[in-house]
Amino acid sequence: MDGMGTLSLTYGTMAAGKSTLALQLCWQLRETRDDVAMWTFGDRSGEGRVTSRLGISAEAISVTPGHPIAALKRELIRSGARVLVVDEVQFASIEQVDDLAKLVDEHGMDVHCFGLGADFKLDVFPATARLFAYADSVSELPLAAYCWCGQRGRCNARVINGVVQTDGAQHVLGDVTEAGNSSLRYQVLCRRHWRSGDLG
Secondary structure (H helix, E strand, O other), X not given: OOOOOOEEEEEEOOOOOHHHHHHHHHHHHHOOOOOEEEEEOOOOOOOOEEEOXXXXXXXXXXXXXXXXXXXXXXXXXXXXXXXXXXXXXXXXXXXXXHHHHHHHHHHOOEEEEEEEOEOOOOOEOHHHHHHHXXXXXXXXXXOOOEOOOOOEOOXXXXXXXXXXXXXXXXXXXXXXXXXXXXXXXXXXXXXXXHHHOOOO
16 A cells, blocks of 8 residues: 545535535645546536536546446556546445545545535435545535525425426436526525425
């Protein structure tokens, strides 16, 4: 083993700044070192990038959720990377999260994961649950997204044609958009208004 690494998870709701913080961390680290890599398990751009709603972005390795990542791990190690920043980690499989932990435990890498805690049904994503269970540090983003009523948003509501959904596939890429701009969008709601389906 090449030294002790750490596995961390930073989570929050949609629009709380997860990708922004991942990009900031990557940029700050790269100011003084050249051994920092970035992966994403499903950026909203659909490309090999991590993008923020603030308009900033950076190139990243796009990892397909559920697919074996042995080759990506080998390339990461071969490149001499010592830090890995991972965005949209909630879409990873449990096996992929276990592989991220092996980068820490067997290769001394620091792996910083960013993602959602729960889906639109308020079910915790399996990858996030795995990280809750055994990451070295877990923290919720200090900045919050808010419901239309002014309460802290806890729920990532999936909205189709103006109706809050309570059933469907867990992994559907979308964005927080203004009402009427898309038949499928996401809106951050407080628990009360998620339960009632009230979009304000």
